[in-house]
Amino acid sequence: EIVLTQSPGTLSLSPGERATLSCRASQSVSSYLAWYQQKPGQAPRLLIYGASSRATGIPDRFSGSGSGTDFTLTISRLEPEDFAVYYCQQYGSSPRTFGQGTKVEIK
Amino acid sequence: EVQLVQSGAEVKKPGESLKISCKSSGYSFTSYWIGWVRLVPGKGLEWMGIIYPGDSDTRYSPSFQGQVTISADKSISTAYLQWSSLKASDTAIYYCARLGSSTYRAALDIWGQGTMVTVSS
Numbered sequence: 008e009i010v011l012t013q014s015p016g017t018l019s020l021s022p023g024e025r026a027t028l029s030c031r032a033s034q035s036v037s038s039y040l041a042w043y044q045q046k047p048g049q050a051p052r053l054l055i056y057g058a059s060s061r062a063t064g065i066p067d068r069f070s071g072s073g074s075g076t077d078f079t080l081t082i083s084r085l086e087p088e089d090f091a092v093y094y095c096q097q098y099g100s101s102p103r104t105f106g107q108g109t110k111v112e113i114k
Numbered sequence: 115e116v117q118l119v120q121s122g123a124e125v126k127k128p129g130e131s132l133k134i135s136c137k138s139s140g141y142s143f144t145s146y147w148i149g150w151v152r153l154v155p156g157k158g159l160e161w162m163g164i165i166y167p168g169d170s171d172t173r174y175s176p177s178f179q180g181q182v183t184i185s186a187d188k189s190i191s192t193a194y195l196q197w198s199s200l201k202a203s204d205t206a207i208y209y210c211a212r213l214g215s216s217t218y219r220a221a222l223d224i225w226g227q228g229t230m231v232t233v234s235s
Contacts, residue, residue: 008176041221043159050209050228051151051159056221062214063223094159098219102175103149105159 009033011095013106019114026082028109030095035075039099042071042080045108046091054093055080085111116140118148118210118226125232126200133196134229136210143191144168147213149222150184150195154206164213165193200233207231 010033020026030040038058043051053062055071058078068083082089090113095106121135136148149164163174167186174184186193193210207228214223 039219043222045159050225051211051222052225053214053221053223056214056223062221096159096161096221098221101173102177103161103164105151105161108158 008102009036009097009100009104011097011104011106013093013095013109015109016107017110017112019112020085021114022085022087024085026080026085026089026111028080028082028093028111030073030078030080030106032076032078032097034100036097036099038074039097040071040073040078041096041098042069043094043096044089044091045094051094082111087113116212116224118212118224120208120210120226120229123230123232125234127235128202128233129199130233131196131198132200132231133194134208134231136193136195136226138191138193138212141212143186144188145216147216147218147220148186148193149211149213150182150193151209151211151222152206153209153228162195162208167191167193200231202233202235204231205233 012031014029040058042055045051059071092108150162152160162178165172165184183196210226211222212224213220
């Protein structure tokens, strides 16, 4: 089973700042990596698939990069609605696995 | 509109059985995989398993194999997650979600609203 390790666990930033979230896989997942955003009381929402493709309706301040074992989600300028928990998930190998999440909180 | 609507919250006792549902609409139910994901309060998301309603091909995460059963009823476009004997550790929110492509290697693009399951004596 592929283990995904997200860092940092918590990111404390102010609106308007840039957020950089990391996801590292224990073995290569090629580009089969997705990012999800989850807010309290809501279902997760797909942000990025294929490591770098934005899902439908996702603002362009969200971008994904990486391949193989190292991936990054960047939020160029944090909006108030972006403070949430972010998960990466690999779907290149069975079973699919999630990272433990990064919480982006208001500083 | 493509959507997945899950059944309501459940409160059960240890040892009881349970079947929760996920009804799809707005797309061809038999052409897309549907997965189940667990969220334990205070913890992260866990992958449980997936089913292709077209032929009922089902694959489980090793952590959940033998603990739950995933099924689907094509006639009513509904997927299910069931337990034969609940434990307190099954207390969680359960989400169904659709793969965003008819191929197996795809991300989860549409999510149900979640079903809260509480198991307590």
